[in-house]
Amino acid sequence: xxxxxxxxxxxxxxxxxxxxxxxxxxxxxxxxxxxxxxxxxxxxxxxxxxxxxxxxxxxxxxxxxxxxxxxxxxxxxxxxxxxxxxxxxxxxxxxxxxxxxxxxxxxxxxxxxxxxxxxxxxxxxxxxxxxxxxxxxxxxxxxxxxxxxxxxxxxxxxxxxxxxxxxxxxxxxxxxxxxxxxxxxxxxxxxxxxxxxxxxxxxxxxxxxxxxxxxxxxxxxxxxxxxxxxxxxxxxxxxxxxxxxxxxxxxxxxxxxxxxxxxxxxxxxxxxxxxxxxxxxxxxxxxxxxxxxxxxxxxxxxxxxxxxxxxxxxxxxxxxxxxxxxxxxxxxxxxx
Amino acid sequence: xxxxxxxxxxxxxxxxxxxxxxxxxxxxxxxxxxxxxxxxxxxxxxxxxxxxxxxxxxxxxxxxxxxxxxxxxxxxxxxxxxxxxxxxxxxxxxxxxxxxxxxxxxxxxxxxxxxxxxxxxxxxxxxxxxxxxxxxxxxxxxxxxxxxxxxxxxxxxxxxxxxxxxxxxxxxxxxxxxxxxxxxxxxxxxxxxxxxxxxxxxxxxxxxxxxxxxxxxxxxxxxxxxxxxxxxxxxxxxxxxxxxxxxxxxxxxxxxxxxxxxxxxxxxxxxxxxxxxxxxxxxxxxxxxxxxxxxxxxxxxxxxxxxxxxxxxxxxxxxxxxxxxxxxxxxxxxxxxxxxxxxxxxxxxxxxxxxxxxxxxxxxxxxxxxxxxxxxxxxxxxxxxxxxxxxxxxxxxxxxxxxxxxxxxxxxxxxxxxxxxxxxxxxxxxxxxxxxxxxxxxxxxxxxxxxxxxxxxxxxxxxxxxxxxxxxxxxxxxxxxxxxxxxxxxxxxxxxxxxxxxxxxxxxxxxxxxxxxxxxxxxxxxxxxxxxxxxxxxxxxxxxxxxxxxxxxxxxxxxxxxx
Numbered sequence: 028x029x030x031x032x033x034x035x036x037x038x039x040x041x042x043x044x045x046x047x048x049x050x051x052x053x054x055x056x057x058x059x060x061x062x063x064x065x066x067x068x069x070x071x072x073x074x075x076x077x078x079x080x081x082x083x084x085x086x087x088x089x090x091x092x093x094x095x096x097x098x099x100x101x102x103x104x105x106x107x108x109x110x111x112x113x114x115x116x117x118x119x120x121x122x123x124x125x126x127x128x129x130x131x132x133x134x135x136x137x138x139x140x141x142x143x144x145x146x147x148x149x150x151x152x153x154x155x156x157x158x159x160x161x162x163x164x165x166x167x168x169x170x171x172x173x174x175x176x177x178x179x180x181x182x183x184x185x186x187x188x189x190x191x192x193x194x195x196x197x198x199x200x201x202x203x204x205x206x207x208x209x210x211x212x213x214x215x216x217x218x219x220x221x222x223x224x225x226x227x228x229x230x231x232x233x234x235x236x237x238x239x240x241x242x243x244x245x246x247x248x249x250x251x252x253x254x255x256x257x258x259x260x261x262x263x264x265x266x267x268x269x270x271x272x273x274x275x276x277x278x279x280x281x282x283x284x285x286x287x288x289x290x291x292x293x294x295x296x297x298x299x300x301x302x303x304x305x306x307x308x309x310x311x312x313x314x315x316x317x318x319x320x321x322x323x324x325x326x327x328x329x330x331x332x333x334x335x336x337x338x339x340x341x342x343x344x345x346x347x348x349x350x351x352x353x354x355x356x357x358x359x360x361x362x363x
Numbered sequence: 364x365x366x367x368x369x370x371x372x373x374x375x376x377x378x379x380x381x382x383x384x385x386x387x388x389x390x391x392x393x394x395x396x397x398x399x400x401x402x403x404x405x406x407x408x409x410x411x412x413x414x415x416x417x418x419x420x421x422x423x424x425x426x427x428x429x430x431x432x433x434x435x436x437x438x439x440x441x442x443x444x445x446x447x448x449x450x451x452x453x454x455x456x457x458x459x460x461x462x463x464x465x466x467x468x469x470x471x472x473x474x475x476x477x478x479x480x481x482x483x484x485x486x487x488x489x490x491x492x493x494x495x496x497x498x499x500x501x502x503x504x505x506x507x508x509x510x511x512x513x514x515x516x517x518x519x520x521x522x523x524x525x526x527x528x529x530x531x532x533x534x535x536x537x538x539x540x541x542x543x544x545x546x547x548x549x550x551x552x553x554x555x556x557x558x559x560x561x562x563x564x565x566x567x568x569x570x571x572x573x574x575x576x577x578x579x580x581x582x583x584x585x586x587x588x589x590x591x592x593x594x595x596x597x598x599x600x601x602x603x604x605x606x607x608x609x610x611x612x613x614x615x616x617x618x619x620x621x622x623x624x625x626x627x628x629x630x631x632x633x634x635x636x637x638x639x640x641x642x643x644x645x646x647x648x649x650x651x652x653x654x655x656x657x658x659x660x661x662x663x664x665x666x667x668x669x670x671x672x673x674x675x676x677x678x679x680x681x682x683x684x685x686x687x688x689x690x691x692x693x694x695x696x697x698x699x700x701x702x703x704x705x706x707x708x709x710x711x712x713x714x715x716x717x718x719x720x721x722x723x724x725x726x727x728x729x730x731x732x733x734x735x736x737x738x739x740x741x742x743x744x745x746x747x748x749x750x751x752x753x754x755x756x757x758x759x760x761x762x763x764x765x766x767x768x769x770x771x772x773x774x775x776x777x778x779x780x781x782x783x784x785x786x787x788x789x790x791x792x793x794x795x796x797x798x799x800x801x802x803x804x805x806x807x808x809x810x811x812x813x814x815x816x817x818x819x820x821x822x823x824x825x826x827x828x829x830x831x832x833x834x835x836x837x838x839x840x841x842x843x844x845x846x847x848x849x850x851x852x853x854x855x856x857x858x859x860x861x862x863x864x865x866x867x868x869x870x871x872x873x874x875x876x877x878x879x880x881x882x883x884x885x886x887x888x889x890x891x892x893x894x895x896x897x898x899x900x901x902x903x904x905x906x907x908x909x910x911x912x913x914x915x916x917x918x919x920x921x922x923x924x925x926x
Binding site for chain 2: 055057058059060069070073074077078080081084085088089091092095096099100101105106107108109110111112113114115118119122123126127130131133134136137138139140141142143144145192193194196198200201203204205206207209210211212214227229230231232233234235236237238239240
């Protein structure tokens with residue numbers, strides 16, 4: 028995480044801010060986080076321009092206001108206003124027209140950069156993004172699913188995004204990139220990362236209890252590194268012992284958002300000391316948590332509701348393969 | 364008592380008249396019933412004032428609780444994530460629907476509008492009382508929703524989240540629906556009153572600018588609020604009956620809700636700010652002791668804002684997935700709505716030029732307004748520019764921006780207006796010293812609270828977040844300290860104003876030297892407002908009034924054109 032390392036050096040940054048540089052330092056500026064993509068530099072240039080304009084008008088308005096207060100303050104011998112015009116059409120038209128011209132310019136800059144942001148180059152590498160309460164899933168061309176977004180540096184990447192439930196907002200501050208992810212439709216955005224490293228991903232469209240936990244990382248790999256990572260990550264079921272692979276699936280497929288492994292109660296029951304134990308269900312029955320129970324709970328979560336919990340878990344049918352479910356079961360067996 | 368006063372008219376009240384001991388609207392009729400069933404716009408205004416201030420207090424408590432939680436980035440013993448989500452929803456809903464939309468029009472406007480018109484009451488006094496009771500009913504429904512589980516959708520009720528979360532959404536939405544009628548009734552009343560009740564001498568362009576502001580507001584209230592009502596009914600229909608309108612799993616379109624919602628809620632922003640601009644126009648002239656500069660431009664800019672405000676709703680949806688063409692048009696129109704606001708600001712500053720600037724409490728709020736609304740307006744430029752908005756949308760930058768406009772603009776103007784008309788409403792002066800201390804505390808506290816949020820937001824901190832990254836903690840803590848200062852400022856203001864009710868110096872009829880008609884009757888005004896219908900002159904001829912030391916108020920200048 029490189030964003031905003033200079034939080035405490037406000038004084039120094041204030042100077043930078045007054046000179047209207049959004050983000051020139053490696054760690055980001057007073058206003059903006061580090062520039063991680065080609066689009067970021069374009070946005071920051073416009074931000075700087077608007078900042079200059081805003082500072083100019085603010086100083087003009089407040090400066091005149093303060094000047095008038097000091098000069099024309101009501102005091103002994105100055106009970107009345109001086110004679111002055113109560114309107115001046117030429118002046119008023121001037122200060123209507125000049126701002127119009129300025130905002131037209133700002134509009135044009137903003138619109139042009141927005142179009143660039145929306146039109147992906149034809150040779151972009153594509154990753155499927157799924158938003159779901161309360162996690163992001165990234166699906167790669169070979170079918171691998173990951174909890175973080177891994178991309179190669181200097182390659183245009185197109186994200187095809189959709190949501191499984193409510194509207195989420197996909198946001199990478201370092202890339203100045205944001206788009207709402209809407210259920211029932213696909214949206215596309217793209218970027219070209221310019222620097223290797225890790226950057227923060229947020230959800231920006233309020234989506235309920237875990238909204239502010241819906242975080243992920245973009246990992247930008249050096250050339251060649253991305254392919255190596257993808258190969259390794261995709262083969263984890265083959266390369267790892269099943270229990271370790273299951274632990275990884277537990278982390279990456281969103282189980283951890285609701286089920287703890289330390290005994291604490293979350294949105295769902297804890298997975299600690301679950302396997303092989305009696306589970307009390309809604310309706311008074313109990314069941315032993317064996318392989319079949321776990322499998323059913325993953326594929327048909329509402330079939331047997333654990334006492335005291337809401338039926339909010341989505342089905343993982345089609346999201347997890349049999350091999351993956353087996354790995355998760357092996358992991359649960361280790362949580363004794 | 365003067366019987367044939369050049370300004371107050373034949374049989375009118377003397378210039379220095381304080382009516383506390385005699386007949387006034389407060390002493391006219393006793394007992395609870397005389398208040399609850401009153402048709403007097405002044406009493407309805409006062410009831411509205413008490414009610415919306417109670418709402419403001421409640422919304423403020425929610426805000427302070429939120430800010431206290433945000434002192435630390437992780438989970439907090441003070442509240443869990445669900446409670447936090449309910450808190451910011453209630454803060455937003457209470458502040459917007461219960462406080463700021465009715466704030467200036469229904470409380471100050473109700474009291475002042477008929478007086479400024481030299482009229483006995485609004486055009487439809489019974490509708491006015493009905494409006495108040497609709498507000499009460501809506502407020503009760505909103506409170507009931509807290510008891511039935513509390514809404515956690517944010518004040519925007521975005522679908523499909525709002526159709527899938529807990530059921531108290533229906534109660535809250537029904538409350539907002541009813542509040543909409545309250546707003547429509549007030550708007551209707553004001554439009555008709557301004558058209559039909561203007562006195563002799565008050566042509567459209569000799570109308571006080573506060574009335575222009577209220578007129579623009581009323582148009583929006585009448586035209587936009589029904590759309591909100593229909594949208595909320597559709598939302599209830601979807602939730603209760605499973606009709607697929609917004610929820611994609613039922614075949615609906617969630618973005619459609621956003622279009623409908625913002626078609627009302629963006630113009631609603633101008634329902635909030637236009638009357639505030641009207642207040643500032645009055646105050647800046649009176650406390651500069653000088654005629655307002657560029658009356659016609661200010662008046663017409665209110666109408667321009669009211670019209671253009673209907674055409675900019677799409678700027679809330681630049682990242683929601685509307686087409687590039689739609690975004691382009693909405694961005695362009697958004698910049699156009701900035702122009703009339705800028706024109707007003709320039710005119711207000713120009714009004715101060717060569718004036719005799721009296722730094723009484725209401726004027727401090729004017730200066731505060733120009734500073735804060737300046738920042739609020741200029742930061743809108745960042746958000747109107749499409750590419751930059753993509754980065755800033757749904758971050759704390761937006762939170763800071765709309766607080767600078769809504770709080771730095773509307774609430775500050777409301778406070779200015781409240782201090783300006785307080786002596787007229789209750790016949791007593793408050794302590795100038797404490798009035799200024801309150802204004803200063805609010806100014807400092809406000810900037811500490813919200814300026815930090817601009818920086819946090821441009822660094823990418825998302826709004827509506829219970830957890831945040833530790834790197835933002837310094838900003839959050841500063842912001843929270845600011846909010847406590849702000850709370851103290853409001854405490855000082857409240858104590859000062861309430862103290863004035865009991866111990867304040869009796870107010871003269873015209874303590875500030877205003878030239879609008881409400882200053883030509885006693886403080887507080889009699890039940891019928893004026894003994895004889897006044898003839899209106901130039902509402903900004905404040906120089907026709909001179910300060911009378913003995914009286915502690917203003918009297919018509921000898922030989923001046925006071926009427």
